[in-house]
Amino acid sequence: MSLENPLTWPDDRWLTRAEASAYARALGLRMAVSTLAKHAWRGDGPPMKKMRRRCYYKLADFRRWLNDRLA
Numbered sequence: 551m552s553l554e555n556p557l558t559w560p561d562d563r564w565l566t567r568a569e570a571s572a573y574a575r576a577l578g579l580r581m582a583v584s585t586l587a588k589h590a591w592r593g594d595g596p597p598m599k600k601m602r603r604r605c606y607y608k609l610a611d612f613r614r615w616l617n618d619r620l621a
Contacts, residue, residue, distance in 0.1 A: 561610040564599070570607050574616060581616075 556573040559565075565573065567583045574581035589595030590605060596615035598605045 559609055561608075561613075563609045564606040565609055565612060567605060567607075570596075570612050573609070573612065577616070579616065 556569070556576040559573070567586045570586055571581050571583050586595060586605075586607075590598060596607050597611045598607050600606075
């Protein structure tokens with residue numbers, strides 16, 4: 551995971567669960583990697599793409615999902 555500020559990442563960046571968690575923390579939200587896994591399992595998480603054994607979230611979709619949850 552990069553040490554750069556997650557709030558500067560471009561919208562088309564694909565995030566791992568750890569990066570998505572770091573992005574949420576940068577916004578002041580607590581979102582554990584395990585919580586994202588739980589949402590994926592339940593089917594109510596952000597849109598994701600599974601490549602091999604890892605799940606990835608497009609930043610724009612993840613941000614929209616977070617905003618919808620906070621509204």
